[in-house]
Amino acid sequence: MSIWEYANPVRFMRLTGKVLPWITALAIGCLAVGLIWGFFFTPEAENFGSTVKIIYIHVPAATLAINAWGVMFVASLIWLIRRHHVSALVAKATAPVGMTLTLIALITGAIWGEPMWGTYWEWDPRLTSFMVLFIFYLGYMALWEAIDEPDKAADLTSVLAMVGTVFAVISRYAVNFWNQGLHQGASLSLDKEEHVSDVYYQPLLLTMAGFFFLFMALVFLRTRTEIRARRIKALQLQEAN
Amino acid sequence: MNATFAVLTRELRLALRSGGGAGLGLAFFLIVVMLIPFGVGPVPHLLAQIAPGTLWIAALLACLLSLDRLFQADFEDGTLDILTLSPMPLEGLVAIKAFAHWLTTGLPLVIAAPILGITLNLPDSAYWWLVTSLAVGTPALSFLGAIGAALTVGIRRGGLLLSLLVLPLYIPTLIFGARCVAAASEGMDVIPAFQLLAGVTLLTLALTPIAAAAALRMHMR
Numbered sequence: 001m002s003i004w005e006y007a008n009p010v011r012f013m014r015l016t017g018k019v020l021p022w023i024t025a026l027a028i029g030c031l032a033v034g035l036i037w038g039f040f041f042t043p044e045a046e047n048f049g050s051t052v053k054i055i056y057i058h059v060p061a062a063t064l065a066i067n068a069w070g071v072m073f074v075a076s077l078i079w080l081i082r083r084h085h086v087s088a089l090v091a092k093a094t095a096p097v098g099m100t101l102t103l104i105a106l107i108t109g110a111i112w113g114e115p116m117w118g119t120y121w122e123w124d125p126r127l128t129s130f131m132v133l134f135i136f137y138l139g140y141m142a143l144w145e146a147i148d149e150p151d152k153a154a155d156l157t158s159v160l161a162m163v164g165t166v167f168a169v170i171s172r173y174a175v176n177f178w179n180q181g182l183h184q185g186a187s188l189s190l191d192k193e194e195h196v197s198d199v200y201y202q203p204l205l206l207t208m209a210g211f212f213f214l215f216m217a218l219v220f221l222r223t224r225t226e227i228r229a230r231r232i233k234a235l236q237l238q239e240a241n
Numbered sequence: 242m243n244a245t246f247a248v249l250t251r252e253l254r255l256a257l258r259s260g261g262g263a264g265l266g267l268a269f270f271l272i273v274v275m276l277i278p279f280g281v282g283p284v285p286h287l288l289a290q291i292a293p294g295t296l297w298i299a300a301l302l303a304c305l306l307s308l309d310r311l312f313q314a315d316f317e318d319g320t321l322d323i324l325t326l327s328p329m330p331l332e333g334l335v336a337i338k339a340f341a342h343w344l345t346t347g348l349p350l351v352i353a354a355p356i357l358g359i360t361l362n363l364p365d366s367a368y369w370w371l372v373t374s375l376a377v378g379t380p381a382l383s384f385l386g387a388i389g390a391a392l393t394v395g396i397r398r399g400g401l402l403l404s405l406l407v408l409p410l411y412i413p414t415l416i417f418g419a420r421c422v423a424a425a426s427e428g429m430d431v432i433p434a435f436q437l438l439a440g441v442t443l444l445t446l447a448l449t450p451i452a453a454a455a456a457l458r459m460h461m462r
Contacts, residue, residue, distance in 0.1 A: 132409060132412060135405075135408075135409045136409055138405065139402075139405045139406045139409060142402055142405055142406075143392065143393075143402065143406065146393070146396045146399070146402050147395075147396065152459055152460070152462070155456075155459040155462075156392050156456055156459055156460075159388075159392065159452055159455055159456050159459070160392060160406065162452065163388055163410070163449075163452050164409075164410075166448070167409065167410045167412070167413065170413045170441065170444075171409070171412045171413055174412060174413040174416045174417065174437070174441075175412075175416065177416065177417070177420070177433075177434075177437065178416040178420060
């Protein structure tokens, strides 16, 4: 038994078909309990008011938005090295999910930023690097769309994922340098984890788990759809011959 | 060595004699910089403040403009296949092509930038670092562009896609390059930004030919 057995599309479909309902149920359960607990049964923070409750969507979305790129990177690497089609399709399926999570993080951040900082947008290093990440996702998806041959598209997007990863990391630190250089010491501390007390922390863990399962469920679902689409295409080609 | 020289001369000849790619990039640079005062108003101190960023962004866009032709013509008429079959490694070929692109696009921008700096009222202290940072930073633009050009080589209407893929990769170079010039014009320490700029350029020189050659091979598989 090795993990590579699930590189076989049939095995992958069988396994994910079995676990998908459970993961979906876990996602719904964790999110429902976590969000209701977080929104209605936690006290309002001293200097944040009720806006603190955006944390239950903002932080999990932001965390997973970055990790989704990591999933794409690993899946692309596996495709380049071992040429498992399922791996390439996982990378393809992850991109829109990651992009949406990035967008959610940006939008909830803006909604939170308005009452807290008095502005929807601030060219803070973290905000800026998320915008950059969003553009990287867009470029990746656009390249998938632009190439007709599935294998070639998987190859080229994998190269882009490699290059993009290197430059996303460099950009992250370059942006730090840029902002520090422009207004020193004026940057806001965004490390909320530091001053989050247990009352907020426990539901936050639950929503993070919920977002994680939701992410997993969506990626599995999208990958299964891609595999089925491939199969339909193959059948249509057979039919035509 | 002979082969390297032959390919380089061929690239330069093609760039200079057919279509005037080199001159066009320079003209585009001029136009973009000229449009800035129309947009923000003819206020000398404001222009002086935005001059470093403006010059860098204009250089970056001018560089982008001619990228889609880096491999396209050779790919279409089969030259690229023949060059791939030659003993020269494809990585080397990509590096030479990117270098030729820099010679015909980046270098003219480096030379023209100080003249346009005058029109934007760039402070005297910044000229040396404007030229130096562009000279060190623009090779990275050409080499990174080679990745984008290689990825989009067979794609119809790949030009817009190319910009979407390449421009995010330019962010570190733009940040460090523009910061170099801005620091010089404000009389601050330039060296940290310059060292980082040089670091990014060296990294791209070393790694991008590998990625671009891999992408080209995928297209010709």
